[in-house]
Amino acid sequence: MATNVTQCIYCEDDGGSLLYRDALLRVVLTDEPFTGFCRVIWNEHITEFSDLLKEERYHCVDVLSVTEMILREILMPIKINIASLGNVTPHLHWHVIPRFADDTHFPQPIWGVAQRLTQARRLPAQFGDQFAVTMNAKMKEDNQK
């Protein structure tokens, strides 16, 4: 059962600029200072990845994987970082972070010590639309397999 938890930012709000949503989860573009930093946020207030049922787990990682793939195609980062932490907000969400050799923290994790001062790249003007169209197409294609 979906429970709305008071004072949970991911129960109260989308958590970013919506790129994709279905019955179980959503993908948002965050306003973090890293180019194309997205989050895959489970709609229901669940704490740990291992709390998901098998079908939910598979759906979650299908979307994670496609999100990563789209970010690679559009932004051509040197690496993708994925993380589910939730120490402050224990509502299942995955950070999907394109990394660039010249970003502020590379090769450190973005939570580590900054290595240099650089501006985040500007996203392509059609980033949101391109993401949404590709995600919908890939999820449809995936479901037909």
Added chain:
Amino acid sequence: MATNVTQCIYCEDDGGSLLYRDALLRVVLTDEPFTGFCRVIWNEHITEFSDLLKEERYHCVDVLSVTEMILREILMPIKINIASLGNVTPHLHWHVIPRFADDTHFPQPIWGVAQRLTQARRLPAQFGDQFAVTMNAKMKEDNQK
């Protein structure tokens, strides 16, 4: 095809104390100063999660999920952190980190600024055996579903 990449620590070595291994991946206990910090390491030198085929992806997250579940059962952490970074070692591996309210960094990510000085907890004496037995049983159970 599995390729052995020179100077990749996860091609050259298990990467920790082996808890579980199958044809596709292994789970190791690391020597990081966080109680029960494990890694799920893909055997083949693959860089990104989205490079996996669907069946591989599902197997990977089944093992991730069971690893998390076992760590929760044995260690009762306040939270589990999962991350696939690989900026320094771009060979697919997942950090699975039990977090405790009094660990050195909580609620910060372990890559952030330390919050206090504390010793990692001592693992139960039978931790490795208990992990291996439970993992094998759960994977077998899972495959029969």
